[in-house]
Amino acid sequence: MSKDNPNWERETITELAWEGLREKRRARRWSIFFKLLMFLYLIAVLFAFSDWPKTDALPGKSHTALIKVKGIIADGADASAEQINALLRKAFSSHNTKGVVLEINSPGGAPVQAASIYQEIRRLRKKHKDIPLYAVVSDLCASGGYYVAAAADKIYAAKASIVGSIGVRMDSFGVTRLADKLGIESRTITAGENKALLDPFRPENPEQRAHLQNMLDQVHQLFISDVKAGRGDRLKTDAPGLFSGLIWTGEEAKRLGLIDDFGDTDFVAREVIGEKTVVEYEGKKDLLEQLTSDFGGVAGEMMKKFSAALFDKTPLPR
Structure with missing residues (x-):
């Protein structure tokens, strides 16, 4: 090798030196990358536990408050009475709220939960007479969803929206004949002759059915009464x-x-409330949901830009 290239030792040393510099540069890049990642993570945690409404508006600016009632209205769900009522109180208590929009896309749910939201809307409307509340139907506003909407000053929808289902249901089934064919024997033990009400392994009891029907009729009448009170002569x-x-x-x-x-x-x-700036009020989510939904898009975009800047392929001088 020395005969072909008398400077091979010098070139080898030079190459090793440049390789060392390149390795240091790579290590520095990774160090910066992980520091930025940790910084973004800390910001994400703070953002996740904050209670800010989602908005592009400046703080303190007049706005239309948006609250979404999405999915099943039930205890523990995103559209639970506890969650929605808390957001309603927050929206109405803001001095910058010019009006509230309740955007509904729900098939209904538990009557007690829907009635609780209905009553809270009525209470807040009475307390804050200068702040109107309008319900806007997205795809579906049925049963408990309509129960909630009926409390609004006015209800808006699309021509193709599905609206109504003012009724009450209770699902049950019986498998007595199937159990007999399969040789399945029910051994439920109760104290109280009606404790096994709706047991699918027992024949339907006419008296129990009549009792349940009477109970559903009462809930239905409460539903109808509240809808009439909310909608009035319209x-x-x-x-x-x-x-x-x-x-x-x-x-x-x-x-x-x-x-x-x-x-x-x-x-x-824009046209009814007269304030086109919309601020969405959202309930608190757990850390993982918040990080992935609210911050994920922003963090992902930032990481993409940082990665492009950190790991560019600009060659080192040789």
Whole structure:
């Protein structure tokens, strides 16, 4: 090798020196990367546990408050009475709230939960008479979802929205004949002749069924009474099947007085409330949900830019 290239020792030493510099540069890049990652993580944790509403508006600016009622209305769900009522109180208590939009996309849920939200809306409307509340139907506003909407000053929907289902249901089933065929024997032991109510392995008891039907009828009447109180004379109460559990399109719902007009959240904020700046009020999520949903997009974009800057392929001088 020395005969072919008399400077091979010098070139080898030089190459080793440059390789050492490149290794140091790589180590420095990784050090910066992990420091930035830790910094972003700490910011994400602070962001996740903060209680800020999601908005592009400046703090203290007048806005339309948006609260979403999405999915099943039930205890422990995102649309629970505890969650929604807390957001309603927060929105109404803000001096910058010009109006509240309750955006609903729900098939319904527990009557007690829906009634609780209904009553809280009525209470807050009475207390804050200068702040209107409008319900906006997205795809579906049925059963308990409509129960909640009925408390609003006005209800808006799309022509193709599904609205209604003013009724109450309780699901049950029986497998007595199937159990007999399979040789399955129920050995449920109770104290109290009605304790095994709705046991699918026992034949239906007419007296128990009548009791349950009476209970559902009472809840149904409470539902109807609150809808009538909320909608007033706008509701076509003499319309056939109005309280039978039927559903209608938004277009038909308007004719029946179930909704007032057509429009989405942006329309109501801009044209009805008169404040196009919309601030979404959200409930607290657990750390993982918050990091992945609220901060994930921002952090991902920042990491992409940092990575591009840190790991560019600019060659070292040779």
